[in-house]
Amino acid sequence: xxxxxxxxxEVTRGAVVxxxxxxxxxxxxxxxxxxxxxxDPDLVTYFRSAAKPLQALPLVEDGAFDRYGLTHEExxxxxxxxxxxAAHTAVAEAILAKAAVSAxxxxxxxxxxxDDEARRALEEAGLAPGxxxxxxxxxHAGMMMLARVRGWDPDGYERPEHPVxxxxxxxxxxWTGLPLEAIGLAVDGCGVACFAxxxxxxxxxxxxxxxxxxxxxxxxxxxxxxxxxxxxxxAGDGRICTALMRLAAGRLxxxxxxxxxxCVGVPGAELGIALKVDDGASRAVAPAILGVLRELDLISxxxxxxxxxxxxxxxxxxxxxxxxxxxxxxxxRAPDA
Amino acid sequence: xxxxxxxxxEVTRGAVVxxxxxxxxxxxxxxxxxxxxxxDPDLVTYFRSAAKPLQALPLVEDGAFDRYGLTHEExxxxxxxxxxxAAHTAVAEAILAKAAVSAxxxxxxxxxxxDDEARRALEEAGLAPGxxxxxxxxxHAGMMMLARVRGWDPDGYERPEHPVxxxxxxxxxxWTGLPLEAIGLAVDGCGVACFAxxxxxxxxxxxxxxxxxxxxxxxxxxxxxxxxxxxxxxAGDGRICTALMRLAAGRLxxxxxxxxxxCVGVPGAELGIALKVDDGASRAVAPAILGVLRELDLISxxxxxxxxxxxxxxxxxxxxxxxxxxxxxxxxRAPDA
Numbered sequence: 001x002x003x004x005x006x007x008x009x010e011v012t013r014g015a016v017v018x019x020x021x022x023x024x025x026x027x028x029x030x031x032x033x034x035x036x037x038x039x040d041p042d043l044v045t046y047f048r049s050a051a052k053p054l055q056a057l058p059l060v061e062d063g064a065f066d067r068y069g070l071t072h073e074e075x076x077x078x079x080x081x082x083x084x085x086a087a088h089t090a091v092a093e094a095i096l097a098k099a100a101v102s103a104x105x106x107x108x109x110x111x112x113x114x115d116d117e118a119r120r121a122l123e124e125a126g127l128a129p130g131x132x133x134x135x136x137x138x139x140h141a142g143m144m145m146l147a148r149v150r151g152w153d154p155d156g157y158e159r160p161e162h163p164v165x166x167x168x169x170x171x172x173x174x175w176t177g178l179p180l181e182a183i184g185l186a187v188d189g190c191g192v193a194c195f196a197x198x199x200x201x202x203x204x205x206x207x208x209x210x211x212x213x214x215x216x217x218x219x220x221x222x223x224x225x226x227x228x229x230x231x232x233x234x235a236g237d238g239r240i241c242t243a244l245m246r247l248a249a250g251r252l253x254x255x256x257x258x259x260x261x262x263c264v265g266v267p268g269a270e271l272g273i274a275l276k277v278d279d280g281a282s283r284a285v286a287p288a289i290l291g292v293l294r295e296l297d298l299i300s301x302x303x304x305x306x307x308x309x310x311x312x313x314x315x316x317x318x319x320x321x322x323x324x325x326x327x328x329x330x331x332x333r334a335p336d337a
Numbered sequence: 338x339x340x341x342x343x344x345x346x347e348v349t350r351g352a353v354v355x356x357x358x359x360x361x362x363x364x365x366x367x368x369x370x371x372x373x374x375x376x377d378p379d380l381v382t383y384f385r386s387a388a389k390p391l392q393a394l395p396l397v398e399d400g401a402f403d404r405y406g407l408t409h410e411e412x413x414x415x416x417x418x419x420x421x422x423a424a425h426t427a428v429a430e431a432i433l434a435k436a437a438v439s440a441x442x443x444x445x446x447x448x449x450x451x452d453d454e455a456r457r458a459l460e461e462a463g464l465a466p467g468x469x470x471x472x473x474x475x476x477h478a479g480m481m482m483l484a485r486v487r488g489w490d491p492d493g494y495e496r497p498e499h500p501v502x503x504x505x506x507x508x509x510x511x512w513t514g515l516p517l518e519a520i521g522l523a524v525d526g527c528g529v530a531c532f533a534x535x536x537x538x539x540x541x542x543x544x545x546x547x548x549x550x551x552x553x554x555x556x557x558x559x560x561x562x563x564x565x566x567x568x569x570x571x572a573g574d575g576r577i578c579t580a581l582m583r584l585a586a587g588r589l590x591x592x593x594x595x596x597x598x599x600c601v602g603v604p605g606a607e608l609g610i611a612l613k614v615d616d617g618a619s620r621a622v623a624p625a626i627l628g629v630l631r632e633l634d635l636i637s638x639x640x641x642x643x644x645x646x647x648x649x650x651x652x653x654x655x656x657x658x659x660x661x662x663x664x665x666x667x668x669x670r671a672p673d674a
Contacts, residue, residue: 011596011617013383013523013524013531013596014521014522014523014524014533015521015523015533016381016382016383016521016523016533018382018383018533018596018617019382019596019597019614019615019616019617020615020616021616022359022615022616044353045353045355045356046350046353046355107656108655108656109654109655109656109657110655111655123460134655184351184352184353185351186350186351186352186353186660186661187350187351187654187658187660188654188660189654189655189660190654190655190656191654191655191656191658194350196351196352196353196355259348259350259355259356260356277356278356278357278359278616279356279357279358279359279615279616279618279621280348280355280356280618281616281617281618284616317446317524317525317526317527317528318445318446318447318448318471318526318527318528319444319445319446319527319528320446321524321528323523323524323525323526
C-alpha cells in the first residue's frame, strides 16, 4: 500500500474489506512542531464544530461567564454538538434566559434530535423539532450572550460581519497562529461562519489551548474543565466525545465536527491532534480517533477495550445480523527530522 | 495529484473542497478487454445489488417468467432496489401471489421505505414497515418463484447452501467469467448471499450481458427490456437508476448497489462499466457514474444537463441554504496497450 493510503478506517463484510475511509492526521506540540502525521497534515479543510471550544472561549475571556453566572454545565453545552435530549434543550433554554433572548432568535435551523427518546417524543406529540433542538443551539445561545456582555445588538449575530463573528474569528486566528486573512470562511451547517485552514494549524490551536490549560490560564482552563466535567453536554449518550472524555477523566478534551473532523487537546503532553476523514463519513470518526490515540499511547489497551463498540462497531443488516465491522487501520508517521 | 487519487467526487463548501470520495472504475468490452479505468480496476469488493440483473436472469432462463406469467413490470422489480412506494409494494405482492407464497416468507428484514409518501403514510397510521417494504423484496419474491418453478421448497431460500442461491451463484459465475470458488461470499443487507470479486469482472459480466442483449438472446434481452421499459420499478422517483434509464430510453441498463457500487451495460457498444466509491458513500454515486458516462461520451452534455441535480447536487444546511455542492472530478485512463 502506498504511503498516502495506509492510514484508514476499514469496513469489512465477511472476509473482505468492502470500503475504506482514508484518514489525514496532524499531531502538533504547543511549540508548533509536527510530532506525527498521516496522509496530508497540511490538508486544507473546515474546522467545523471541532472549533467550538475556541468559539466558546470569549464567553469567559470577555466576562459573560462571570456576569451572567454561567454554570460549567451551560458552558459545556456552548462547546458542544448536543443530541437534543430533554436535558440538553433545558440547558440551552437556561442559557437563552440568562442572555434574555428567546429561542426564536436562534439562527440555527431545526433538525430532528439525535437523541432517540427526544425524537420519538416529538413524533408522538405530533410536534416538529425546533431551533433549540439543533445540535449547535448551545453555541448559538452563547454567541447571543457574548453580544449582550459586549453591548452589541444580538440581531444578525450569525452573519460574518457581525462583531460576534469577528470576535470569534480573532480568537480562532490567535490560537491557530494564522493571520485573519489566511482563514477561509464559509457557512456551517447551523448558519454561522466556519473556518478553512490546514489540519496542522487546527492541531496547533488545540496544542496551545492544552498548554494554556496546563498553565492554568483561566479562560482555557475553565472551558476545558466544563467540557471534561460535563462531557454529557458536549455530545450525548452513546456518542464518542462523551464516552471518551468520561473515560479520560480530565486527561484530554475532545470535540467532533461534521464531515469527519475530530480534534483533541492533551494538557499533560501539551499536544493537539486534528483528524479528518477524507470523505467526511461519520461512521469512520470514532474508530479513527481511537486508533490514533492508542497509537500515540494516549489511551491504553484497556481504555480501547472499554470503548470497543466505538472503535470496532458492528455492521448490521436489515435482519439485525452482524455482517461486518468498522475497524481502525491507523499508521502514523514520524516527520523527517 | 497522484495517479491514484485523481478520479474522485468532490464535496465543496464555499471556495474549498471539504471532502473527497475516491472512485475506482473498470470499463470492459465483451471480449474482456479493459478499455478505460480509474483507481484500481482490479479492486476486490462486493457486487451488492448491482448484481440483481444477473440474479434475476434465472427467472427467465428457467421458465418462471413464462409459467407464472410475470409481467415486465414485475420482472423489473425483481432486478430493482425499490423505494417501497405503494406502487412498488403492490407489484411485490403480485409476484408473491403468483409464486403462491406469503410476504411473511420473505427473508429480508423490514426497513422504512425510501419513498417519502409511503414512509409518512406508515408513520401516520402508526404502522411499522414490513418486509415487503425492504428495497430488495422484489428480488426475494423472485427467488421464491424460482424455487417454485424448479420444484424446490422455498423455505430457507436465502441460505447460501439452498439450491436457489447455488443457481444464482452459477449464473453470476457464468457472466463474470470466474470459477465458483473464486467468488467470495458474504451476507448482504437483505440476508442473501452477495459476491466479492474484482471490479473488472463485474464490468465483464455487464459487458457480456450487454452483448447478449444486442444479439437478442431471450433471457438477457427480456431482463434488459423490463428494466428499461419500467425504470420506475428498478429504483423510484428521484433516484438515479430511474432517471438515467428514463433519459437513455433503452440505450443502457443501470443498477446501483449499496456501499457505493454502480454498474452499467451498454448493448450498442457491448460495454460494461463497474464503479465503486472507495468509501461507500451513497452521495457520491450519481455524480461519479454520470461523470464516467459523460467522459466515455455515452451520455451527451445535454443529457448531463437534464440530470444536473443528480450530477451536481447542492449541499444544504439546516437553514435550507445551499452552502456547497457535490461534483464529479472524473479522469479515466487508457490502459497500456
